[in-house]
Amino acid sequence: MxxxxxxxxxLAGVGGLTPxxxxxxQEKAKSEAKALPAYASWKHADSLIVHSANTIETKRSAxxxxxxxxxxxxxxxxxxxxxxxxxxxxxxxxxxxxKGVKQPKDLTVADLKRLGLVAVPMVLQxxxxxxxYFPEKPSGTKWTVGAAGCVVFSGVPIKAVLEATGGMExxxxxxxxxxxxxxxxxxxxxxxxxxRSIPVEAIDxxxxxxxxxxxxxxxxxxxxxxxxxxxxxxxxxxxYIKQLAFGKEQSAASIQQNSxxxxxxxxxxxxxxxxVWEMPVKSFVTSPTxxxxxxxxxxMVQIQxxxxxxxxxxxxxxxxxxxxxxxxxxxxxxxxLGKYAWRQFVVGMDLKPGKYEIASRATSQAGxxxxxxxxANSHGYLNNSWRDHMLAVTVI
Amino acid sequence: MxxxxxxxxxLAGVGGLTPxxxxxxQEKAKSEAKALPAYASWKHADSLIVHSANTIETKRSAxxxxxxxxxxxxxxxxxxxxxxxxxxxxxxxxxxxxKGVKQPKDLTVADLKRLGLVAVPMVLQxxxxxxxYFPEKPSGTKWTVGAAGCVVFSGVPIKAVLEATGGMExxxxxxxxxxxxxxxxxxxxxxxxxxRSIPVEAIDxxxxxxxxxxxxxxxxxxxxxxxxxxxxxxxxxxxYIKQLAFGKEQSAASIQQNSxxxxxxxxxxxxxxxxVWEMPVKSFVTSPTxxxxxxxxxxMVQIQxxxxxxxxxxxxxxxxxxxxxxxxxxxxxxxxLGKYAWRQFVVGMDLKPGKYEIASRATSQAGxxxxxxxxANSHGYLNNSWRDHMLAVTVI
Numbered sequence: 001m002x003x004x005x006x007x008x009x010x011l012a013g014v015g016g017l018t019p020x021x022x023x024x025x026q027e028k029a030k031s032e033a034k035a036l037p038a039y040a041s042w043k044h045a046d047s048l049i050v051h052s053a054n055t056i057e058t059k060r061s062a063x064x065x066x067x068x069x070x071x072x073x074x075x076x077x078x079x080x081x082x083x084x085x086x087x088x089x090x091x092x093x094x095x096x097x098x099k100g101v102k103q104p105k106d107l108t109v110a111d112l113k114r115l116g117l118v119a120v121p122m123v124l125q126x127x128x129x130x131x132x133y134f135p136e137k138p139s140g141t142k143w144t145v146g147a148a149g150c151v152v153f154s155g156v157p158i159k160a161v162l163e164a165t166g167g168m169e170x171x172x173x174x175x176x177x178x179x180x181x182x183x184x185x186x187x188x189x190x191x192x193x194x195x196r197s198i199p200v201e202a203i204d205x206x207x208x209x210x211x212x213x214x215x216x217x218x219x220x221x222x223x224x225x226x227x228x229x230x231x232x233x234x235x236x237x238x239x240y241i242k243q244l245a246f247g248k249e250q251s252a253a254s255i256q257q258n259s260x261x262x263x264x265x266x267x268x269x270x271x272x273x274x275x276v277w278e279m280p281v282k283s284f285v286t287s288p289t290x291x292x293x294x295x296x297x298x299x300m301v302q303i304q305x306x307x308x309x310x311x312x313x314x315x316x317x318x319x320x321x322x323x324x325x326x327x328x329x330x331x332x333x334x335x336x337l338g339k340y341a342w343r344q345f346v347v348g349m350d351l352k353p354g355k356y357e358i359a360s361r362a363t364s365q366a367g368x369x370x371x372x373x374x375x376a377n378s379h380g381y382l383n384n385s386w387r388d389h390m391l392a393v394t395v396i
Numbered sequence: 397m398x399x400x401x402x403x404x405x406x407l408a409g410v411g412g413l414t415p416x417x418x419x420x421x422q423e424k425a426k427s428e429a430k431a432l433p434a435y436a437s438w439k440h441a442d443s444l445i446v447h448s449a450n451t452i453e454t455k456r457s458a459x460x461x462x463x464x465x466x467x468x469x470x471x472x473x474x475x476x477x478x479x480x481x482x483x484x485x486x487x488x489x490x491x492x493x494x495k496g497v498k499q500p501k502d503l504t505v506a507d508l509k510r511l512g513l514v515a516v517p518m519v520l521q522x523x524x525x526x527x528x529y530f531p532e533k534p535s536g537t538k539w540t541v542g543a544a545g546c547v548v549f550s551g552v553p554i555k556a557v558l559e560a561t562g563g564m565e566x567x568x569x570x571x572x573x574x575x576x577x578x579x580x581x582x583x584x585x586x587x588x589x590x591x592r593s594i595p596v597e598a599i600d601x602x603x604x605x606x607x608x609x610x611x612x613x614x615x616x617x618x619x620x621x622x623x624x625x626x627x628x629x630x631x632x633x634x635x636y637i638k639q640l641a642f643g644k645e646q647s648a649a650s651i652q653q654n655s656x657x658x659x660x661x662x663x664x665x666x667x668x669x670x671x672v673w674e675m676p677v678k679s680f681v682t683s684p685t686x687x688x689x690x691x692x693x694x695x696m697v698q699i700q701x702x703x704x705x706x707x708x709x710x711x712x713x714x715x716x717x718x719x720x721x722x723x724x725x726x727x728x729x730x731x732x733l734g735k736y737a738w739r740q741f742v743v744g745m746d747l748k749p750g751k752y753e754i755a756s757r758a759t760s761q762a763g764x765x766x767x768x769x770x771x772a773n774s775h776g777y778l779n780n781s782w783r784d785h786m787l788a789v790t791v792i
Contacts, residue, residue, distance in 0.1 A: 044611075065515055065550035066610025067733075068464055073610070113684075114696050117742045119461055119730035152730070154461035214462025214469070215440075288509075300510050334515035334548070335734045337463075346513045 039082055040220045044072040051141050054078040058146035063286045063306060065344060067334050068121065069149030071213050076220050077126045077147060079194050079255060080181040083219070083240055087180065091216050091224035096208065100246030102166025109210050109225055116160040118207055120230055121152045122340035123308045127233040127260055127276045130374070130383025136265065138380035145284045145389060150306075150342045153228045155209030161244070168200065172246040175203050176256075177227040180240030190253050196236050196260075197250040198229055198277060205230045205340070208241065230340035231311040232277050233382070235260055250275075263378045281370045282384035283307035283317055283345070283362035285391055295394045298353050303330070308342035309364030316363045317345040323357035324372065324387065330360070339365065351395045359390040435478055436616045440468040447537050450474040454542035459682045459702060461740060463730050464517065465545030467609050472616050473522045473543060475590050475651060476577040479615070479636055483576065487612050487620035492604065496642030498562025505606050505621055512556040514603055516626055517548045518736035519704045523629040523656055523672045526770070526779025532661060534776035541680045541785060546702075546738045549624045551605030557640070564596065568642040571599050572652075573623040576636030586649045592632050592656075593646040594625055594673060601626045601736070604637065626736035627707040628673050629778070631656055646671075659774040677766045678780035679703035679713055679741070679758035681787055691790045696746050699726070704738035705760030712759045713741040719753035720768065720783065726756070735761065747791045755786040 034050035036043055047062035056076040063069065087094065092110035126147035128140050141147070158175070162168060179194035198206075209228045210217060217223030222239025229236045235255070250256050250271075261273035285305040288296050303321075307314040313336065318327035330347035345360070362370045374385035430446035432439055443458035452472040459465065483490065488506035522543035524536050537543070554571070558564060575590035594602075605624045606613060613619030618635025625632045631651070646652050646667075657669035681701040684692050699717075703710040709732065714723035726741035741756070758766045770781035 064610035064612075065513060065607050066548045067515055067517065068548065068610065070610050071466065114698060116744070117461060117698050117700065117729055119463055119740060121463065121731060152462045152464065154729075211461050214460035214464065214466050216460075302510060302513050304513065333513055333550075335517065335732070335737075337733070338731045341731075344515060348512070 039085060040076055042072065042218075043076075043220075047073040049146065054081065055141040057143055058149060060145050060284070060286055062146075065304065065333065067150065067337060067341070067344065068213060069151060071151075071215065071218070071221070074124075074149040074151065074221070075126065075147045077141075077234055078239070079235065080179075080192060083180055083182055085219055087240060088216065088219050088223045091210055094224040096225055096241055097243045098161060098165045099243060100169050100172055101162065102169065105165050107161070107164075112156045112161070112208055112225075113210070115164055116156045117154065118157055119152055119154040120205065120207060120228065120340060121150060121337035122228070122230040123148060123150050123279065123342050124234055124237065125279055127235055127381045128379070130385075130388060131380035133383055133385065133388035134374065134380040136376075136378070136380075138378055140380055145286075147234075150308075150337075151212050152214065153207060153209040153226070154211040154214075155207040155228065158203045158206040158208065158244075161208060168246040171248055172200055173248050174198065174246070174250050175200055175206070176245045176247065176251045177238035177241050178243040178245070179238045180242040193253050194235075194238060194255055195251040195253040196238055197256055198232060198236055200246065202229060202232065202277070208244070231279060233260075233279055236277060260381070261379075262375070262381060265376050265378050267378065269379070276381050279308075279310040280382055280384045281309045281314070281362050281364040281368045283314070283360040283370055283386070284389040285319070285358050285360050293392065293394075295396050296351075298351055298395050300348055300350050302346050302348055303358060304333075304344060304346045305330075305360045306342045307345055307360065307362035309339065309362070309366065309368070311339070312365040313339040313341075314343045314362045315365045317343070318361050319345075319347045319349075320359045320361070321349060321351065321356045323390065324359050324361075327361065353395050356393045356395060357390050358393055359386050361386045435481060436472055438468065438614075439472075439616075440466075443469040445542065450477065451537040453539055454545060456541050456680070456682055458542075461700065461729065463546065463733060463737070463740065464609060465547055467547075467611065467614070467617070470520075470545040470547065470617070471522065471543045473537075473630055474635070475631065476575075476588060479576055479578055481615055483636060484612065484615050484619045487606055490620040492621055492637055493639045494557060494561045495639060496565050496568055497558065498565065501561050503557070503560075508552045508557070508604055508621075509606070511560055512552045513550065514553055515548050515550040516601065516603060516624065516736060517546060517733035518624070518626040519544060519546050519675065519738050520630055520633065521545075521675055523631055523777045524775070526781075526784060527776035529779055529781065529784035530770065530776040532772075532774070532776075534774055536776055541682075543630075546704075546733075547608050548610065549603060549605040549622070550607040550610075551603040551624065554599045554602040554604065554640075557604060564642040567644055568596055569644050570594065570642070570646050571596055571602070572641045572643065572647045573634035573637050574639035574641070575634045576638040589649050590631075590634060590651055591647040591649040592634055593652055594628060594632055596642065598625060598628065598673070604640070627675060629656075629675055632673060656777070657775075658771070658777060661772050661774050663774065665775070672777050675704070675706040676778055676780045677705045677710070677758050677760040677764045679710070679756040679766055679782070680785040681715070681754050681756050689788065689790075691792050692747075694747055694749050694791050696744055698742050698744055699754060700729075700740060700742045701726075701756045702738045703741055703756065703758035705735065705758065705762065705764070707735070708761040709735040709737075710739045710758045711761045713739070714757050715741075715743045715745075716755045716757070717745055717747065717752045719786065720755050720757075723757065749791050752789045752791060753786050754789055755782050757782045
């Protein structure tokens, strides 16, 4: 630890990096040394930062200009180690139990494929994406921007599943998905299991998905079957889902009761605090610099980034190169893929040599403007501060 | 040859396969035995049919339900062996010469990235896709449906490149792209080089692309820089482009003069015949059967497929399960990605045990209906016959 701190101090005079940039660069250098875990060995290592076997982030510079994030560059976040690779060998045979409905049923993926098909382009983002920028240094993975991607999930609407099972039991207020992770013997399942509840109002666009980006969902992303709730943070999109239940109460699992809540600084997490469900409006710049502290050559540059509205589409993005003093409207790149997808944006700027702070600020169709400051909370969730995501750039 | 023909006859009584289905199944079995070439070794072998090192097709059953074809499942077609992998090691350094403009220039990819950015979802399809269904058995790769994919190319509009180079010289009628393939010593370059011309009217949506599906274009798909002409067949999208020239004449290269023309049956190919440029309206079914001769279980099934209009979007798709006697309108799946992209379609059908012939028929926004019969031509180009692409299915 002393050595690491010493390194930051020693670098302070070099290249004019801010202490935060340096700390992040160091964090990144450490992470890059880690190898991809076996279940994600097929991913593109150069595009990723491996924080741990269960937390893998896309580099800011690796997002590229496509509309959809390629699977081999998509982040991975598991709350518990994934089940055996065997479960994706025969996806059609996977069974999900539908409960809290008038006709409870066990349905295979093959059964589900006969009920209907939708394809939903959507942002998949870890609740803690941007945690690295919280000054309180909350525990948890120090994600910068890359615990997010825009993917296409294909599957059957939850509404069609409900139609095939007689509909929800009267009075149901929550839909609860249970993940297929193996619970180690002797542990209280509630302390380990990944079981998340969302309000039934949110199920209109939710699906049970067997494909991501046109491929059977790989184990790393929750295959053979994943609950997908567009607009909601990653944890609510339950992987390897084995049970979908409708009922009056939220799950008793710890991950629902005592985690993923907007806990005020200094307080203990409890069930009365707001659950981390919907994503707020957000944007960040990805190019031409990509990584903190990089230098770029003077002249016309195309400043690019990504913007999404959470529960409604991004309507507008502005870009600032002077740390938010003045803003210029950016253009969207490519077609609108629907309200849950992100938009790429671009704006041409003629930059003379000097130092710049490049920020972006999105506004959603719902009229919400991305804020300058993050919402303070003790676990570092839902960071959408434009200032936190700003890049310091030297133009030479 | 005799043995192969004998095999077809021997199988004729088994499973009720049509002779064509059997021939295709055999062709496929032979092809599957071939390994992926080194430059495409990162592709998903199980989703592909390797006809040769330069001709690799996506299996009909591997298209999946995503909107965009994943790169590792996308077909490959090279007219000449690709250059060394070294050319994609530093994409920004690649140089393209812009000629036939008021200010001719050599531009690097890094230079191009400063000029602008667009992202275009579009069908990329080999001119000879569907050649396997021509009864005249034209020479060339026996593609069935899989020499096609829908991808997102990102790059700079040709119009922005023209703006940066003073505009076309007066009187230019064609834009000619020259590929970076190595020409073997001692050969007349015109007989080997991949140099294609398109009418300047078609350049409005054309781009010089450095990314495909959000990644730097790999060598297999024409990286580091590819000319992309949305709506035009694959060969017009020149790989590893090293020169872009505007002028009064079409290229003198053999691939422009004496190839890729709609040659009437029995005639010799010549420059007066129509060049293979624009793609016609087309669709085909991909699921639930996928592969010819497969059996499916009775009950409700979701019949899926892909449809595109060529130069305008697909407006409507109908599906028939009785070989085209009656038709039912299908629904589109997911958002419209623009006029050059394909649409997935789906229709639920309750199928009793029996034999079915499943076909799809698309209509473009321009009002053109996919025809029952292909346009006869001696090289097997532009097959968009709905009958040729029909699947014989046994429901049990």
